[in-house]
Amino acid sequence: MNIQQLRYVIEIARQGSFNKTAQTLFISQPALSNAIKDLETELGYSIFIRDRKGVRPTDEGKQFLASAKTIIQELENIQQLHVPQSSSQQQILKFSSDRAAFVAKALVEFSQDYLKDKKYALHLYEKDSAQVIIDVVTRKVDIGIIAVLASDNMEWIKDLKKRDLVHEFLFRTKSYAILRKGHPLLEKAELHLEDLYQYPIFRTDYDANLLDDYNLVAGFPFYNQFEQTIYTDSMRFMYNFIGHSDGIFIGTTQLHVEELHPFLTALPLPDIDVDWEYYYIYRKGYRPSPMVAEFLKYLEGVITEQQEVEAAAIAPVAVK
Incomplete structure (x- = not known):
């Protein structure tokens, strides 16, 4: 052997x-x-x-x-x-993430700062949370970033433990409708969920055979109310399509959507209170390499910075 x-x-x-x-x-x-x-x-x-x-x-x-x-x-x-790491040795980061703009923001800052003068290889995958978990379990990647319905978090956490995965909480967020600036919905004084149904809805596609191994695929209960649905596994195609049409994507966060995609905006989803929780996950016993540990710091920094901005925006103005 x-x-x-x-x-x-x-x-x-x-x-x-x-x-x-x-x-x-x-x-x-x-x-x-x-x-x-x-x-x-x-x-x-x-x-x-x-x-x-x-x-x-x-x-x-x-x-x-x-x-x-x-x-x-x-x-x-x-x-x-x-094993001593040579300064000329290539560093490797392999991770899989639920589709989220704040992850892309962290990667941009990480590559422009920490990785600027280093040799490196990044293996990056955007998938649904269930597929992210499978990537971590099968060792395709070292860490994963998932979003789960807050109401179902105990079931997800139970399943993660069964698979010998460790989860670390990142933040909690609301649901948002991602649409282009200038969309007709932005002209409404009062927006309701049923107003969205007349427009095409984007949904992320996945490998159904792969997900047979995972029974906690989260989704919104109102998707069947849309008469026009577009399935895709390409975020680039979806954002470009939305930017030139009246299509809509229901996202789990507004973090850095407008910064990375200036032609898009994010609206809080009306008439429904659906919270999501983000976690990063890794295999039990896994010890992050220095490169992975640094990336996690950048990721948490991006989240903290945005939360401070949002908290300042809603803070009451002191009366003198």
Whole structure:
């Protein structure tokens, strides 16, 4: 048994395919199959079931996979914390996030400041919160940022713990309608939820097969009231479309929407009180690298700065 075999097992479980794993790792499929066969012979049991549904761990394989992940994670922790980092060595940040403008704002400041004179590689993914969680569980990324309905937070937290994920609270926010400046809705003296239904609504698309593994996909209960719906997984397309049409997107925060997209604005969602909570998550036992730790500081700094601005805006004026 060796470290490379453990990495093979983890990647096969993630890909669900020997062929895809071989392509990802740039090795031949026979070499990969032989490595797993040798490992299974040494262990005395099969790690994977191979059938028409693909490749998945056996009961013994699931236990072995959990141990393999722990060993590889500890090895990575040792490398991050105890192996001297050369100033010329490339730093890596891998994270997955629910779609949010404040995350992009933090990344801009982080790259322009902390990363300015460093060699680095950023692996960034924008997804729904359920997919973010899966990315963290499968070790595709080191950390994830999720938004959950405040009313359902205990269920989400329970599920995170079941998956051996640690969650850190970031902030709580309201729901907002994201639309273009000059939109007809902005001319209304009093806005109601039913006023939105006559316009196209954008919804983020996702891989339904992937989410079969996750049963807490949050959504707004009134989506079925819209007669025109556009599904997309491209935020760039969506924002450009909204900026040149009367389409609407229901977002979970207004943080930095106008700053990053000057042609858009965010309105508090009328007639409904839906709060969201943002968390960043990581695997139990994971120790953030210096680069990850610094990014989290920038992220929290962006949130704190915005909250101070909002608090000042609603503070009562002192009477002299």
